[in-house]
Amino acid sequence: MPIYEYHCPKCKIEFELKRHMSEYNQPAICSQCGSKAQKLISGFASKTGSYLQSPKPPFRRAKAGQ
Numbered sequence: 001m002p003i004y005e006y007h008c009p010k011c012k013i014e015f016e017l018k019r020h021m022s023e024y025n026q027p028a029i030c031s032q033c034g035s036k037a038q039k040l041i042s043g044f045a046s047k048t049g050s051y052l053q054s055p056k057p058p059f060r061r062a063k064a065g066q
């Protein structure tokens with residue numbers, strides 16, 4: 001089962017959730033506050049405009065020359 005990353009705008013945390021691919025774009029519930037969390041997609045800003053910079057870069061990283 002693939003793992004998807006979600007971001008809770010309330011708690012400002014990210015968490016991972018294992019879901020079926022058919023469920024991946026359904027809203028995830030934050031385990032901390034119970035509100036809807038947003039799915040993180042690299043290179044995609046959410047419609048709400050509350051997309052925050054994540055402390056660690058998501059899957060797509062620029063290739064470092066080192």
Ligand SMILES: [Zn+2]
Nearest residue numbers: 008011030033
């Ligand atoms: Zn939360």
